[in-house]
Amino acid sequence: MIVDIINKKRKKEELTTRELETLFQGYQEGKVKDYQMSAFLMAICCQGMSEEETLDLTDIFLNSGKKLDLSDLKMKTVDKHSTGGVGDKTTLILGPIVASCHIPMVKMSGRGLGYTGGTIDKLESIPGFKIELTEKEIKAQAKAVGLIVTSQSEELVPLDKKVYALRDVTATTESIPLIASSIMSKKIASGADKIIIDIKIGTGALIKTEEEAEELSDLMIKIGEKYGSEVKTCFSNMDHPLGRTIGNKLEVIEAMAVLQNKEKGELRDHCLNLAAELIAMAKEESLEQAKKEAEEALTSGKAYQKFEEWIKAQHGDLTKLKITSKQYAIKATTSGTLTNIDGNALAKIALQLGAGRTTKGEKIDYNAGIALAKTIGSTVKENDILALLYTNKDISQLNLQNVFEIE
Numbered sequence: 558m559i560v561d562i563i564n565k566k567r568k569k570e571e572l573t574t575r576e577l578e579t580l581f582q583g584y585q586e587g588k589v590k591d592y593q594m595s596a597f598l599m600a601i602c603c604q605g606m607s608e609e610e611t612l613d614l615t616d617i618f619l620n621s622g623k624k625l626d627l628s629d630l631k632m633k634t635v636d637k638h639s640t641g642g643v644g645d646k647t648t649l650i651l652g653p654i655v656a657s658c659h660i661p662m663v664k665m666s667g668r669g670l671g672y673t674g675g676t677i678d679k680l681e682s683i684p685g686f687k688i689e690l691t692e693k694e695i696k697a698q699a700k701a702v703g704l705i706v707t708s709q710s711e712e713l714v715p716l717d718k719k720v721y722a723l724r725d726v727t728a729t730t731e732s733i734p735l736i737a738s739s740i741m742s743k744k745i746a747s748g749a750d751k752i753i754i755d756i757k758i759g760t761g762a763l764i765k766t767e768e769e770a771e772e773l774s775d776l777m778i779k780i781g782e783k784y785g786s787e788v789k790t791c792f793s794n795m796d797h798p799l800g801r802t803i804g805n806k807l808e809v810i811e812a813m814a815v816l817q818n819k820e821k822g823e824l825r826d827h828c829l830n831l832a833a834e835l836i837a838m839a840k841e842e843s844l845e846q847a848k849k850e851a852e853e854a855l856t857s858g859k860a861y862q863k864f865e866e867w868i869k870a871q872h873g874d875l876t877k878l879k880i881t882s883k884q885y886a887i888k889a890t891t892s893g894t895l896t897n898i899d900g901n902a903l904a905k906i907a908l909q910l911g912a913g914r915t916t917k918g919e920k921i922d923y924n925a926g927i928a929l930a931k932t933i934g935s936t937v938k939e940n941d942i943l944a945l946l947y948t949n950k951d952i953s954q955l956n957l958q959n960v961f962e963i964e
């Protein structure tokens with residue numbers, strides 16, 4: 558009985574492969590209802606899962622759809638995943654860097670989860686961008702462009718897509734076994750040989766502590782080993798947003814500025830470091846040499862050219878990428894040094910502006926978001942603009958003063 562399995566997990570008992578299949582495959586087939594799966598996911602969040610259960614769940618996700626076989630490309634493909642952060646537009650920058658170094662990247666991405674943005678939503682904010690590609694289209698684009706970002710279609714890990722959407726709106730995002738199986742099933746299904754996982758830690762991330770990050774890292778490496786993929790993990794801070802913007806169109810525009818060498822700083826450095834790790838793994842060369850190649854691809858403009866080629870291949874029209882919502886300035890009420898920007902609080906505000914979803918399937922306002930005008934460490938004078946808010950919603954009730962710490 559479904560309810561007995563939910564109850565077993567609620568009591569922190571280990572589930573058999575069969576029991577996990579009953580719940581998750583049943584959910585895929587519609588036999589297990591949203592409310593039952595919500596309760597089950599909450600039990601997993603509160604009581605955890607063993608390594609064995611997590612490996613089983615990854616397998617169930619993986620077998621819910623097809624796997625991509627990229628062996629006819631006769632090249633090692635790479636993939637990157639971030640565990641989710643605020644303002645994290647790394648894929649939009651790293652993908653073109655790596656692909657312009659002749660390493661094919663085939664990536665399946667998700668939509669926004671909780672208060673963290675999703676690459677698919679960001680890409681969909683580009684007018685015309687096609688996010689669902691068939692296997693044939695993926696292979697053709699891998700050969701022609703060397704870079705693809707596609708959503709989890711009905712063919713590839715469809716069960717994760719369904720569960721992910723439910724987790725987003727039931728406060729069940731922050732679970733290490735659920736994150737590990739969700740991410741790794743997509744990575745394995747997209748056929749990558751070498752995978753880098755960027756584990757975000759901090760107030761604006763799904764993972765809050767270094768211990769949790771270690772646990773997630775170990776699990777992901779073990780899952781990779783089981784399926785013959787090389788997995789590397791890196792940890793990065795997410796106490797404050799990555800880069801200057803939060804919100805879909807705003808983040809695409811910022812990523813373009815980095816690729817056009819108009820922006821320096823943490824976001825650029827982070828993308829170069831991750832790109833170098835992937836290049837080193839794929840070409841089996843030193844990290845030092847890979848760093849040089851990544852830097853050259855970016856500064857020479859090769860990476861930006863690859864970005865344009867990729868967006869065009871997926872039917873996106875960058876000439877139509879414009880912010881059309883109203884704009885409001887948030888000003889400093891005191892003078893001093895900007896010592897912190899609360900990423901988590903900003904993400905929640907971005908959600909209220911319309912940049913994310915609060916219910917399953919809700920429509921996003923791609924124009925909505927926040928553009929920071931100051932970085933941590935800046936000197937701020939009273940009345941200086943700290944951020945611009947983009948929204949068509951009423952913002953009279955929003956209070957941003959605690960988001961910025963000025964001392």
Ligand code: URA
Nearest residue numbers: 640641667736739740
């Ligand atoms: N990204 C995913 O794909 N799944 C998660 O569970 C969290 C982040």
